Amino acid sequence: MQESKCKVIAITNQKGGVGKTTTTFNLGVALAKQGKRVLVVDVDPQSNLTTYAGWYDENELKYTLTDLMEQSMNDDEIKIKESILHHSENVDLIPSNLSLSALENSLTYAMSREYTLRNCLSSIKDDYDYILLDCQPSLGMLTINALASANSVIIPVQSEYFALRGMTDLFKIINKVRRQINPTLKIEGALLTLVDSRANLPKEIATQLKDNYGSILKLFNTQIPRAVKTAESTSSGGSVFSYDKSGRVANAYSSFAKEVLNDGKEHTKNATAKVR
Numbered sequence: 001m002q003e004s005k006c007k008v009i010a011i012t013n014q015k016g017g018v019g020k021t022t023t024t025f026n027l028g029v030a031l032a033k034q035g036k037r038v039l040v041v042d043v044d045p046q047s048n049l050t051t052y053a054g055w056y057d058e059n060e061l062k063y064t065l066t067d068l069m070e071q072s073m074n075d076d077e078i079k080i081k082e083s084i085l086h087h088s089e090n091v092d093l094i095p096s097n098l099s100l101s102a103l104e105n106s107l108t109y110a111m112s113r114e115y116t117l118r119n120c121l122s123s124i125k126d127d128y129d130y131i132l133l134d135c136q137p138s139l140g141m142l143t144i145n146a147l148a149s150a151n152s153v154i155i156p157v158q159s160e161y162f163a164l165r166g167m168t169d170l171f172k173i174i175n176k177v178r179r180q181i182n183p184t185l186k187i188e189g190a191l192l193t194l195v196d197s198r199a200n201l202p203k204e205i206a207t208q209l210k211d212n213y214g215s216i217l218k219l220f221n222t223q224i225p226r227a228v229k230t231a232e233s234t235s236s237g238g239s240v241f242s243y244d245k246s247g248r249v250a251n252a253y254s255s256f257a258k259e260v261l262n263d264g265k266e267h268t269k270n271a272t273a274k275v276r
């Protein structure tokens, strides 16, 4: 991969409903508030990120990620600049729709199938400080494409019982991608989401995480609280920063962005360790 100052982060967890999309958009806006140039990419055919950012009607979308990946597969000119939408909170978006699901199937037979997304993004990397990839809830080809394009991974973990089930499978895929495609891929850390502050659960999950995966996965200090207004913000066309400006979740995503900007410096020692 060409050396670039842009940091590409995949927000991934094969479980649905853990806060990937909410984190992608609000982290994106929070980083933009810190003066960073941010692009968020909807790598999920369910296209919740596209909706969250306020594009509700897929007929309005001239180009989606499907078109770009198709163009890449066909060796055509990739119309990436034409596909980028500008959100009023200073983040850019590459949108998606359900057609991405059929594209994922056709990837199976494509040449360089793991590199299709990376190839799409290569020409615009210098325009951004951060590119955040909102992954789908599976470990299929689209997620592998995201991991192949990324410098690092953030894993949102929902504060619930059995939150860490499936984590080993995720690490296996990450390690396979490192071995075969993207050797410098780092795990940035796990972010505890949907936290109910009255419960003991977050502490238990933090302990479990430390006991089972402590050598490879740090937990970010910031926890994202559960708040009804956050769920409501997803149909407002704006982030929690515009919908619930001084709310706890906006504050939490602000602190989280600072941790991401700080680059997990004290944890880099462990970040590339491998799971057997």
Ligand code: ADP
Residues within 6 Å of the ligand: 015, 016, 017, 018, 019, 020, 021, 022, 023, 048, 137, 193, 194, 195, 224, 225, 226, 227, 228, 229, 230, 231, 232, 234, 249
């Ligand atoms: P994923 O992308 O992992 O499937 P989402 O970000 O879509 O998860 O979140 C799942 C659901 O939980 C959505 O309905 C979203 O609005 C809601 N949600 C996410 N974060 C919070 C939060 N901090 N407080 C309340 N609801 C939230």
Ligand code: MG
Residues within 6 Å of the ligand: 020, 021, 022, 044, 048, 049, 134, 135
């Ligand atoms: Mg999602």
